[in-house]
Amino acid sequence: AQSVAQPEDQVNVAEGNPLTVKCTYSVSGNPYLFWYVQYPNRGLQFLLKYITGDNLVKGSYGFEAEFNKSQTSFHLKKPSALVSDSALYFCAVRDYAGAGSYQLTFGKGTKLSVIP
Amino acid sequence: EPEVTQTPSHQVTQMGQEVILRCVPISNHLYFYWYRQILGQKVEFLVSFYNNEISEKSEIFDDQFSVERPDGSNFTLKIRSTKLEDSAMYFCASKQETSSTDTQYFGPGTRLTVL
Numbered sequence: 001a002q003s004v005a006q007p008e009d010q011v012n013v014a015e016g017n018p019l020t021v022k023c024t025y026s027v028s029g030n031p032y033l034f035w036y037v038q039y040p041n042r043g044l045q046f047l048l049k050y051i052t053g054d055n056l057v058k059g060s061y062g063f064e065a066e067f068n069k070s071q072t073s074f075h076l077k078k079p080s081a082l083v084s085d086s087a088l089y090f091c092a093v094r095d096y097a098g099a100g101s102y103q104l105t106f107g108k109g110t111k112l113s114v115i116p
Numbered sequence: 117e118p119e120v121t122q123t124p125s126h127q128v129t130q131m132g133q134e135v136i137l138r139c140v141p142i143s144n145h146l147y148f149y150w151y152r153q154i155l156g157q158k159v160e161f162l163v164s165f166y167n168n169e170i171s172e173k174s175e176i177f178d179d180q181f182s183v184e185r186p187d188g189s190n191f192t193l194k195i196r197s198t199k200l201e202d203s204a205m206y207f208c209a210s211k212q213e214t215s216s217t218d219t220q221y222f223g224p225g226t227r228l229t230v231l
Contacts, residue, residue, distance in 0.1 A: 034219070036222070041125075041224070042224050043120065043122075043207060043222040043223045043224035043225055044159070044207060044209075044222035045222070046219050046220075046221060046222075049219060090159060092159075102164075102172075103149075103161035103164065103172060103174070104151075104159075104161060104220060105161070106151075106158050106159040106160075107158065108157065108158045109158075109159075
């Protein structure tokens with residue numbers, strides 16, 4: 001069964017510093033990996049995804065993520081954190097099983113706090 | 117930018133009562149989903165819906181749950197007889213095409229509280 005682990009419940013970073021939110025995954029077959037962000041009282045907003053190709057994926061709001069197959073990781077990064085980046089971040093995976101419907105398996109989420 | 121919308125934002129109900137959670141997916145999307153998140157736990161897949169039928173469901177989605185797309189715009193989740201453990205945030209999502217790489221877009225969620 002596919003699974004996602006986000007080892008940190010909370011990450012604190014000073015404004016302007018680089019940030020990393022960690023994610024590791026376990027799937028059979030090729031992974032499709034996603035990052036979503038949840039702001040207070042809002043839904044899950046799509047940030048970026050890795051399907052195939054370049055291991056460094058760029059997404060919304062200056063975020064990027066690096067796919068590392070050997071370490072089965074897909075860490076979310078940003079070179080310079082903003083206070084407005086403070087939110088709950090979810091990593092998700094789906095295992096390729098052909099075209100059509102599929103489900104996402106989510107990690108438990110990491111709360112990012114950017115300190116002014 | 118088109119968004120998935122959900123109503124109500126918060127629903128309080130008594131145990132044993134029926135609730136219907138409503139979602140309006142993005143208009144040209146073809147696949148629809150419900151997920152839930154019990155407080156402090158992971159977001160969990162419940163069901164996916166395509167071409168007016170369920171295409172996939174999890175073991176959570178038992179006979180107490182049903183989904184419907186009654187009018188071509190709304191997508192509803194019904195819980196027939198709510199239990200305390202149904203208290204959670206319920207998210208609706210939609211996806212544009214049949215490609216397996218397409219992204220699911222989520223609504224803001226409905227917080228269901230069962231007393």
